[in-house]
Amino acid sequence: MSGESDEDFKDAFCDPENPIAIQFQEVSAAAYKIKGGIERTPCPKSHMSSFTGIEIFFKKEYLQHTGSFKERGARYTLMMLSAEQKKIGVVAASAGNHALALAFHGTSLKIPVYVVMPIIAPIMKVSMCRHYGAEVLVQGADINESRTIALSMAKKSGFMYINGYDHPHILAGQGTMGLEIVEQVPDVDAVVIPVGGGGLIAGTALAIKSLYPHVTVIGAESERCASFSTSIEAGHPVYTKASSTLADGLAVPLVGVNAFATAAPLIDKMVVVSEDYIALAILRLVELEKCVVEGAGATGLAAVLAGLLPELKGKKVVIPLCGGNIDTTVLGRCLERGLAADGRLLRFVVTVSDRPGGIAELTKLISSIGVSLKDIFHERAWLKSDIFSVQVKCVVETRDQEHAAEMERLLRSHYNHVQMGPHII
Template sequence: MAPGVEGAEPADPHCDPDNPRVMQFQEISAAAYKIKDGLPRTPCTRSGLSRAVGMEIYFKKEYLQFTGSFKERGARYSLMMLPPEQRQVGVIAASAGNHALALAYHGSQLGIPVTVVMPIVAPMMKVQLCRQHGAVVIEHGRDIGELSCHVYCAAVVVTRVLCCRYDHPHILAGQGTMGLEIIEQVPDVDAVVIPVGGGGLIAGVALAVKSLRPNVKIIGVESEKCASFTASLESGKPVYVRAMSTLADGLAVPLPGVNAFATAAPLIDKMVVVSEEQIALAILRLVELEKAVVEGAGATGLAAVLAGLLPELKGQKVVIPLCGGNIDTTVLGRCLERGLAADGRLCRFLVTVSDRPGGIAELTKLLAGIGVSIKDIFHERAWLTSHIYSVEVKCVVETRDREHARQLEEMLRHHYGQVVFGVNEVRANCV
């Protein structure tokens, strides 16, 4: 590990903290030529959300890649750049999902053996897909730090090339090809808003875009649960930040790549941080309005716009990469519910009503009268300290919007007296 850096990954000869490598535009151009026959050009289309947010939004739909993420760009290029003798031996990499899938798929296409080390908590779907593509999968550890140590030791033992998911020069060059496509598809773009984890994507795209259009703004977005790149910019060097559980699990990289940081830092115009609620709301908006299923990490760019964190872009033409669509189906359900709550369309309240016939019926009639739909209802009698002929009812309800939720509050206050109304919760009592 890098000395004195908690959680730092084992040394990679291509990723030396003492001698970081700044990428050159020519490397991205070479990568684009090399991979053009093996990857589709994803669409970059105008969004129906443009009017609502006051910007001309274009979504670069990287979730439409075969394995569902932009990681295919760097994976294919890094595999194609292997010397013939190393192609026979193959590569090994640590990944929680998308990089592993990309390597496994393109390794099978190019006839290169691939071994991926994945955490034991990785979604079973991703593990099985890697195996279906012919990769050897080793399940080990619970976080990326444990994975990286294990994969480095394994690489030494089997003499396979260590393929860093976000900091190897070939990975950065491959990811940068997205920037070339953005400029071709939206030539008069004013800004590109890019999700940031280890920094490989923003480094490659920023270099490509700024080389061709120096005046285009490059804005990075991180999850508040792991804002390691923001902290690194403030420190002037990559620093370790402990990663917490987040909807944007693909961005939970505690230590940015040294090459990625050296390349991206001078090119980034602004960094912003988004909350879990804002990410969930972005996922919801994409499902409802764009008919796009995008994972948390891929939705953070839109989250920053919806949260009003980029007011300087009003009236401008903005490209947002939707970087990946590999979201677990159970997690998607939770994200949609969180998004509904953040949007004021899912509320819960506790109300104490009469336990005599008609008490609960009166409550449901009141809710129906203002068009509130009950999703769940629960009764509690044993632990009440009020009148013996009373029952506490907990309701989870759907409302149309925040204004409708406000009407719900007023109705409860009018009929049941004292009410404590929070963002997602109402407490009411009847005497």
């Protein structure tokens, strides 16, 4: 923006030259102040404990009013404003959960909230922010451009800019989840926490390690944006290019400087999870826990399902389900991808006779073992091997991977040309 210096786009509370490592007393103070304004979410034992070999407890943060843990930090930060700042208001840049949390609690506390959301933000979340009472400006191609606009507004109008994953009061507020975990699950051995900008793991690790230093703290990231792992290797926050991911809430290219300073000394292990296992985690939560959780919120479980944490076998482990604000259309895609990753949704191509009854014989064959046909397409023009044959592409649903393997054996015993796998076009 013309006429504005670099100073206009700096966040005074998140200075890379002077990072702030928050203290346990701040988490305790946050817990006391926000006690009456947020949900004390349940942390029950999971049905998945029996087949994972891990005693899993899910901290159900998606049950907060706006659907995520972000309410903890948002409420505490708003409550800690000076009387004068409460009248003027705050501004933030967010495409989702942070914006919703600030909007809801700003209205509750009668504090003006202004939110800059990028043009790629889901329409549903934009509408909900307005419904909760925030003034919403949809501007900026991505979150970085929205942040620049928000910081400029703060400079011009006196609003306080609130970074959703790095403001010190945000970190303290998120840490209150850790206090609840150690109360709800006595003798917990480990926690597996999804990591994006680092705010949640910073506050939670501080709370838990201050009380029980022996508890193992593990961070889980998406393979499409492993910014915290990269930063730990470098010893300081490092920009990491983010790609499109099912865990869009974790796609933060540069972790918070305060979050890093607080969390890095406390984290015992970082793991990076593939997209297929994030989709599978979403599917497992819907099927077995009856929980609708967004990709970012399911990444901790994804790390377990991917077999990345064998050392947790036989241990008592808490996994936060951080958020449930997943778009309906995205949920459908995630469930289909999860079924594919689980070997229950398959594609295959087989060459069959083009004479009457050829395709009927194929469908009868797969139905004989209980495989459900979801889609079928046949191709003649580009098949060069035999003028009296037709190539058939099928999408089918099986019970499990063993059932899928049975179907493949059956097909190969009846047909010479069978191709299986996700890469079939």
